[in-house]
Amino acid sequence: MRPPRVRRLFTFGSRTPRDVAKDVEEELQFHMEMRTADLLVEGMSEGEARHRALKEFGDVVRSSASLTRQGRHLEWNRRIERFASEVRQDTAYAVRLISRNKGFSLAAILTLAVAIGGNTAMFGVVNALFLQPLAIGAPHELVRIHTGESTVSWPNVDDIRRRNTVFTDVLVQGHSTVSLAAEPVPVVIPAGLVSMNYFSVLAAPPLAGRTLQPDDTRAEVVVLSERLWRSRFGGAESIIGQAITIDGRPREVIGVMPAAFRGVAPPGLARQLWLPVDAGGVHRTLTMARDARRFEAYGRLAPGVSVEQAAAAMRVLGDQMAAEHPLTNARFKSMEVFATAGIGLYRGLGKALLPVFTFIGFLSVIAGFILLISCANLAGLLLGRAAARRQEIAVRLALGAGKGRLMRQLLTESLVLALCGGAVGLLLAMALAATLSSMAADLPFAVDLHLEPDRRVLAYTIGISGVCALLFGLAPARRASRICLVDSIKGTGGDGSTQQRFRQGLIVAQVGVSALLLFWGGLFARSLLHAGHVDPGFDPSGVLLAEVQLADEDAGALERVDARLVELQRRVLEFPGVEDTGWSSIVPLALLGNERFRISRPDSAVDQPGTWIVASRLTPGWFSTVRIPFVSGRDFTWQDKQGSPGVAIVNETLARRLWQGAAVGQRFRHGSNVAEIVGVVHDSKYWTLGEATEPTVYLPFRQTATTLAPTLHVRTTDLRGTAERIRRVVQELRPGAPAVMKPMSDAVAVALLPARAGALVTGAFGLLGALLATLGVYGLISYIVVQRSREVAIRRAIGAPTGHIVRIVVGSSIGLSVAGLMLGLAAGSLSAPLLGGLLVEVSPRDPIAAAATALIVMATAAVASFPPALRASRVDPLATLRAV
């Protein structure tokens, strides 16, 4: 066989599936025709020859199909390999480029690290608050049973448990505080009161030992949290099986729960130990009455039951139970079932936590803005670099690189930068999280946010890095790939007007966003100043707080508490230096205690919604202790106790709202009780310094059965001595009871925390944004000056003085900055809904903050544009014109 002369057909690029099919067809067709031709030569007729060739081949159709399939598979593999090798090339090139321009790369990576790190940190918080599932088995099956009120009594839960058809089991969870015997004084620990089936229904395995089993008979046991186990018992396995003293009684430790487990609760309300409650057992002042609403109820959905089905079934049951016990279960008509994921955990805590959530949302927005500024910065810088790389790019294009390939390569550079920035940013975010955690240790309640990065956070970081890469890399890449070949290789070529406009737009945008951030920083700074001067409505100076656990655990405890309260107050009043004392269930502004419910007119229908109020339960003497003056009427007396007619005191706001100010003598209903108003007091702050005054109801502590542990307020001239004496009396009244003392001014200082934190964070972000914008403006103006060097040279050549040039450059940048400033301030004044309750008596239109912002922005704009302007004015006109 002679070797045939093969003339190559130049095929380039990849083949589509249609090409593959075509090639196979053509090859087989060729074979057929050659065979037919040979047979013709042998003397067959044309029809016979064709028929014979076809028969000899075998199954043509199947062959063709199979070969095409194989061919497509092969082609696909080839494409992937080619793509992979291109990606490898691009990445290697990008890494080389980045390590060659160390200065630029470092600046870019740091900018990106700050921007991405900030966003990752915010996402980490959102993740810890809403996205992380509870550390239990199958968390999506666990639902909250809400009986129209946020808590439910034991007998009612028992009924629900026995009569429902949609849950495999129902558990209860209640909150309490207990005292744990320790040296030198007993400590107060947040505890969970749970049913025997709690841990098994939640399917939460212990870290050590065992958990409660549904058939456990002994109630004198306790399960510890890992945190308590390590801090108080050294993490020793030997504690399991030992007894520890809780509320004066010994309980055996049967197990330890891992740190990730926090029951069914949002992060921050971590219980440190769990005690079982069974039908026979009572805990302190608990009763098993149907109206003693104490627990939260949760159910695990039966297989195949959806949340909606469960809700429907429970509504029916709720109606039945409301009809059976109309006095206690009236609200059961609004029985609801909802999932415990995400927001579901926070139901019922809504109002109190709204400012926190708003603030977090606000910070996230800021972090997003910083990201945008950073990307705009980098886009500007990269645009400049793209222009400088004109020759390199033009040569590549001339050698045949496709525009798409070029863009892909430029984008790869951006992506590598972004991923490096993202990695550093993740580390920054972790450091920030660690700092926040240590700061949060100062809060009165234990906040337990798991801010370590899990795979959601990692995915977010990578995603954000990718988005950044696109944001700052796309425009320069597209610009670079549209370079005109001839001009570029020669080095000539100027600037299109669209480029000018884009760059000017970037400057306006950066200045605008940084103006907005500075403005917000200013608002918060002013808010902080005001917060220091807000009148809370009471006088905390000279008041000592004593948090004392006077209640025992067993039946009959209520009367005993009553007696002890009265006794302690009476004796403390006799101490030297003490002017006044009183008990209160909440300490205003200290984030210690919070009670909200609705009241309504005595004659209104049962299911008509009433007015929301906040409440506090007091003994006589509290108002004068904290110096809240009366507007009319009287204080409570010791005669207002269990069995006496229900009375209440309201504040001015409530009196005005419901009774036009003349409230004394009027009546209202709360729950199943009716109360007559005996006094009206001045308004005072309840929860935050920035709040609008809430309508407040004060009830006599001794009249309503409640398990809230009240705090004794003591107005005294000798805080330290009084504290000691109170401790001694408490030991007499109830040995082993813990007593925590602190000055009220310290406790109330917590209320300043949000204002301080807010000012700190927004101020820092504002300055950061301003810095980034300044750098960005500087870079862009420098670049513009370089681009217009010919024009500048000509002006100089015809005699324009230096000052003139400087004025032109600075003037144009000032003009753009003013535009940005206006936009930023306009956006800031519209941000009222976002900032709502976060600011203390500062409106989002505050002129002082606006003026300060304007000053800073214009100053930075001038500073940023001065050096380039000077450089422009010192340019040698001849050299410039000759070089071009």
Added chain:
Amino acid sequence: MPPANLTLLQGTVDLLILRALQAGPAHGYSISRWVRERTEGALEMEDAALYQALHRLEAKGAIGAEWGLSDNNRRAKYYSLTIAGRQQLRREVSTWKRYAEAMLKIVEA
């Protein structure tokens, strides 16, 4: 009486193709014709099997393919041996020789 046409034993198509291409590049039909001529009609390959083998060998990298112009100016796909293909050919030839010798000893004894 001419000898009956032998059906090809499994796995020998590859060897035939590689041997055919040893002399130089060829398209599928040439290979088919070469086999028929060299064995004087004793061996007949089903063409479908031939092309399956050709594509398979190309995918494995034993032979390479290029589109070229045939003698009569038609577009045809030409196959040629790669280095790996030559190595495979050497291996298979030696294996086949030893196999044939062994079989001959048994059959003729």
